Amino acid sequence: MSIARSAPPQAIMHVDMDAFYASVEIRRDPTLRDTPLVVAGQGPRGVVLSATYDVRALGVHAGQATSRARRLAPHALFLSPEYDDYARVSGGVMEVLRSITPRVEPLSLDEAFLDLAGVTRRLGPPEIVGESIRARIFDEQGITCSVGIADTKFTAKLAGALAKPDGLSVIRPEQVVDFLHPLPVDRLWGVGERTGALLTDLGLTTIGDVAHTSVETLSRALGTAAGRGLYELAWGRDRRPVIPWEPERSIGAEETFPTDVDDPVAIRRTLLALAHRTATRLRRAKTAGRTVTIKIRFADFSTITRSRTLREATDVGHEIYHVACLLHGALGLERARLRLVGIRVEGLVGGGSPRQLVLGERDPGRREVERAADAVRGRFGDSALTAATLLGPGPRARGPRGR
Numbered sequence: 001m002s003i004a005r006s007a008p009p010q011a012i013m014h015v016d017m018d019a020f021y022a023s024v025e026i027r028r029d030p031t032l033r034d035t036p037l038v039v040a041g042q043g044p045r046g047v048v049l050s051a052t053y054d055v056r057a058l059g060v061h062a063g064q065a066t067s068r069a070r071r072l073a074p075h076a077l078f079l080s081p082e083y084d085d086y087a088r089v090s091g092g093v094m095e096v097l098r099s100i101t102p103r104v105e106p107l108s109l110d111e112a113f114l115d116l117a118g119v120t121r122r123l124g125p126p127e128i129v130g131e132s133i134r135a136r137i138f139d140e141q142g143i144t145c146s147v148g149i150a151d152t153k154f155t156a157k158l159a160g161a162l163a164k165p166d167g168l169s170v171i172r173p174e175q176v177v178d179f180l181h182p183l184p185v186d187r188l189w190g191v192g193e194r195t196g197a198l199l200t201d202l203g204l205t206t207i208g209d210v211a212h213t214s215v216e217t218l219s220r221a222l223g224t225a226a227g228r229g230l231y232e233l234a235w236g237r238d239r240r241p242v243i244p245w246e247p248e249r250s251i252g253a254e255e256t257f258p259t260d261v262d263d264p265v266a267i268r269r270t271l272l273a274l275a276h277r278t279a280t281r282l283r284r285a286k287t288a289g290r291t292v293t294i295k296i297r298f299a300d301f302s303t304i305t306r307s308r309t310l311r312e313a314t315d316v317g318h319e320i321y322h323v324a325c326l327l328h329g330a331l332g333l334e335r336a337r338l339r340l341v342g343i344r345v346e347g348l349v350g351g352g353s354p355r356q357l358v359l360g361e362r363d364p365g366r367r368e369v370e371r372a373a374d375a376v377r378g379r380f381g382d383s384a385l386t387a388a389t390l391l392g393p394g395p396r397a398r399g400p401r402g403r
Contacts, residue, residue: 011116011126012242014148014156015097015133018165020110021050023143024089025079036076040066043258049081053165083253084280091284092141094245096133105242113153115242130168150176152238154189176236181208188233190226198222210234251285252293253277254342260299262335271324272317274343279317282345288313289345292323296331297340306331313349320345 017023021039026032036055040048046066055076060069070078090109097104100123103115116126123129130147137145148160150171158180163169171179185204186196198221204210210218211234218227232238253274261267271294282288293307306327314320324343 010151011120011149012151012153012156013114013116013126013130013133014153014160015093015112015114015130016146016148016157016160016164017093017110017137018144018146019050019052019056020090020143021081021086022052023050024086025082027089027142028085032077036073038066038069038073038076038078039081040069040078041256042066042078042080045256045258051076084277087281088284089141089143093137093143093145096136096140098245100129100133103242103244106245113156113242116149127168127170130170134166134168152236153240153242154233154238155180155236158183158187177211180234180236181206181211183207185210188230190229190233195222195226207234248285248287249348250293250344250346251278251281251287251289251348252342252344253281254295254340256340257338260337260339262337264333267328267338267341268325270341271328271343272321274341275321275324276317278343278345279315279320282315282348287348287350288315289349290314290347291345292320292327293344293346294324294327295340295342295344296328296333296338299337299339301339303340304331307346309347313347314345 022037025037025039036052038048038051038055038060040046044067048060048062048064048066048069050062051060051069051073055069055073058072060072060076066078069076086109093110094104094106094112097112097114101114101116101119103117105113107113116129119129120126123132126149130149134145134147137143144166146160146163146165147168148156148158148163148171149169150156150159151173155171155176159169159171183206185191185199185206188207188210191199199205199210202213202217202221204213210230213231215228215231218231221227222230255270255274257270261270290311290313291307291309293305295303295305297303308323308327310319310323320343328341
């Protein structure tokens, strides 16, 4: 779609990285650039996170079972995710966006809304701002993104989807109705499989059909709030503001096992990996936390959490692991079959303040060792250095890069 040169009076921008996880893998290994690529969890419970566009054309999409994706694209290269790498690149992207305006609302690692109020007076029309953002993200992070601009969040997100991959689209206020009404009804926010089936039963297949149906009819079929909400969106009316980012209240990691696990040694090994992954993220965020929480999900999907609050905030993986093991041991699970374990650190504080030394503290040099390890991984990659216990197949293991 051609770029409109007349800016909307209120400009909301949606920025979405193209095939984000796959793009980060290609950035790390440029020899994969022309390779059909899928980033997905492995094992019978794995799901797809991202796929290159040639693989998407075969029906592979995010959230799909990995086993299904392998059947659709048996020739593709399947890689396990490296979340810390994705978080680093995402951080760089968000820095670019926040250099434009503080009114940035991240939706996930790879997309965000921006409120351009006041920005266009300084930097020019929204489409110029959008192209500048796209260029900077490509230059600084080596990945592409797509940008949609409109007067509401709903229309801006749809405009961004229209621009994919690696494009930009602006929808002026007077274009909104003509843009929205031909689109299929499932493009409305809040229309999933069940709601879509109800609308189809009413003979409503496009957004325009919904717009020309009375609120009363929609409310009888869907409920008052849902009926009114879809009617408003169908006419391009969306009052939701961009809500700026707030600091994280907790940082953590979790692992879903390929098959249920009842071996305490394997569980503690996973807790060790998660503790160090969490500690690394704390240090990168320049924060530390006082409360360590473990999450346990059993084979029947029931879930429990247990927490312990420390005297001082920590960003040390060994300390987090020690508390997590105490919490796990106190549960007395014996050979209970577990589906998932996780660790979170809460009660976050700034990590730059001096740390009070404690008489009799165990091995006070561990923090320095872990920070040195951070520097090594930052230069040579996350797999360059790890605990000996975690060598070999395990929660962070990645298979060889073969087809």
